[in-house]
Amino acid sequence: MKQILDRLQPGLGSEVNLDLMAGETTARGQCQRGLGILRDMDDVESKLGPQAPALSADQLHPWVWGGAAALWDAGARQDAVLAAARTVNARIQQKLERHDIGETDLCMQSFDTKDAVAGKPRLRFPGDRLLPTWKAKQEGAKYVAAGAFLAIRNIAAHQEQVAWSEQEALEYLATLSVVARWVEECEVEQPE
Template identity: 30%
Template sequence: MSNEYSEDYLSRLRDAVERFEAAFEAWMATQVESSHMESRGLFPTVWAKEGQDADAVRRLELDVAEAAGLAARAVAVTGAYIAVAGLGMIDPISNWSFMSAPKAPLAPRDVRMTTANVKGRLDAMIIDSAAGTDSDLPKFAPAQFHQVVWAGAAAHWTTHQYRVAVREAAEGLTIHWKQKLCRNNVDDSVFWQQTLSPGQAEPGKPKLRWPGEDGDKTVRSIRGGLEPLAKALNGLATGLNLTVRNVTTHTRAELSEQEAMERLAAYSYLARILDQCTIDRGDDFEPESEPV
């Protein structure tokens, strides 16, 4: 990972995050600050203090928005997303303005914690980049892995805990789909076997299906290969769970960066295939498509 981004680029990105932090705190000085507990999930977590000049507040908001745009890439590069119920993985820096909305999914603490986390991860990446050696080999950026996979791995990857990074990525992908399908009561391997097996879903046991209308000729053609595709996905998911996740959970031997990268790539590929599927929840539901 250390050589995927130049030291200069990472340093500039960190400067952009610091600029966002300064603009954010200047705007926060004009706001009443609340929390998730205080807002009870119904109200904004920030609102303007009494007596504030509305034009001045708007100018400060625009400063934050501009700085957030400049720093937006930082969360993707470092993988410092946070999980929000109903929204999935989101970037608190880009979405800071959500705090002012009813049922705000973010609080000021989320933005500050993410900003500090991003700066720390960038510092680690800058150190790696400075220590890295040039190579003629093609560069491969783990930050370009599927968002759910990289979000689970990133914090440990930047500290070279590759075994833990793979374990957390595997766990994160499974948890993501178990929550989406409301199947938290089954073991991981059983979950993948049932979810990707051919046949109709049963109420309470949804399946992932290839999308499309039944009467569409192209869809019918694709559906002809659905069962072998499902078997392949089933084998891939179950195999990854057994050969990657369980092995990394039960051993203390550290993986090399290359070994960990190969395992994360397999999970990322699987995650992107799953994103293209629709959810069949059984006879009581129509198949639905849900973006990650």
């Protein structure tokens, strides 16, 4: 009891002395103070502590959460991430009508800033292609998307049992969600 009270408020537990005649009354009072502290913790935290935003999995891109939800609910985080990655890959292949190469190469080719060539259409963000920011986004998407498949999908698919925490797996799903949003935002550019 003393340890719990001291954890709630340093020194609160050391004020309890059960050897004294009024020890039981003092202990009861300190416990009531401890319960009051516990009751008010959420209010204190919400008013004084930083308010971190929460990432809601069901608000991730539908391609990602739709592919992952059932497996996630079953506690299979690794399989949920893998299913989401496979869904995103299938959507990229479908959008570009390309089923001839793996997802990493597909991302590197499809987001490339070079002109589309026969059999190799490109994904293009809207906007002025002469602006450095457009090129930065296009190039960045190429490497983020390819990296997501290399570092997330491949680990989920080829490592026997990954001990991802819930937070880590959720972050991987969020990364795949970003890739999915970019793919959906882009237009397909065919060769001229």
